[in-house]
Amino acid sequence: MEERTVGEIVAERPAQSRVFQSYGIDFCCQGGRTLREACERKGVALQSVVEQLEAELREKPAPEVNPATYPPAELTRYVVAVHHGFLREELPRLDAMAARVAHVHGPHTPSLVKVYEVFQGLAVELAEHLMKEEQVLFPAIEKLAKGDSAAMPLDGPIDCMLHEHDDAGEALAKLRELTNGFTPPDDACNTYRALFAGLAELEEDLHRHIHLENSVLFPAARKLQEEVG
Structure with missing residues (x-):
């Protein structure tokens, strides 16, 4: 191991x-x-x-369904339904809470203003990232899975996604640092606590999301491209 x-x-x-x-x-x-x-x-x-x-x-028994075992095209659909769906639901909710917490508590806790700034930057980048995957990369993978050798080359789009994943990872690390590991102070209000809990869930889901793409989907897609020629 x-x-x-x-x-x-x-x-x-x-x-x-x-x-x-x-x-x-x-x-x-x-x-x-x-x-x-x-x-x-x-x-x-x-x-x-x-x-x-x-x-x-x-x-713990092995999970009945492990998305890492899905073929590339099926995995793209899983990522869109599960992880992209999670982001589209959570990002607006977290944005509203982060804005409120920064406005109310930022004057005496400046790090919360920075949390909002880092989160906003991450949210904008993620929105663009999802669009690139759903409109460019994932359709190309679907075509390759059907044996279409004329599908666009994947190396450029995949390299771009990998770079953006690194950027997202850095933003998550910064959010963890600014929030003391997503740990609110004892006197934090409910919105403050809900924000930190939501950011922790965002980190966990994004880590799983990025892992599936970096370690499973992208290598499988490159291999598929070689096979289809």
């Missing part, structure tokens, strides 16, 4: 992403690192992580 990539481990058992999250190990944008490399870079004990991963394997 130590020499397998973090992305491969999560692709087989998505629930193991929680183990990585508990240690702050990036399994999406940096999913190409081996477990040993990821632990060394994070400064955590490799054996402790391995033990928790093995415990998760023993204690």
Whole structure:
């Protein structure tokens, strides 16, 4: 297990992403690192992580449906329905709460104003990102899956998506830093608490979303492109 990539481990058992999250190990944008490399870079004990991963394997059954096993075209539809759908519902809700919290509490907690600024930038980038995937990249993958060799080359669009995933990962890391790990102060109001809880859910879903694309969909799409020629 130590020499397998973090992305491969999560692709087989998505629930193991929680183990990585508990240690702050990036399994999406940096999913190409081996477990040993990821632990060394994070400064955590490799054996402790391995033990928790093995415990998760023993204690929890494999999920009945694992989207990482879907063929490329089916996986694009899953990503749109599940992860893109989540973003379209959550981003407007979080934006409204972040604006209110920044307005009410920002004067005495300036970091909350910065949270709103970082979130807004992330939301704008994600909206454009979803459009590129749904209107350009994913239709091209669908055509390749049907054997259409005239479909547009995928390398350029995929490289663009990978770069934007890195940007999203940096924004999420900044939000985590600004919010002390999405932990509200004891005297926080309900909107304040709901915002931080929502940002934590956004981080978790985006990590799973990016992992599926970086470690599963994009490699499968490149392979499909080679096969179709």
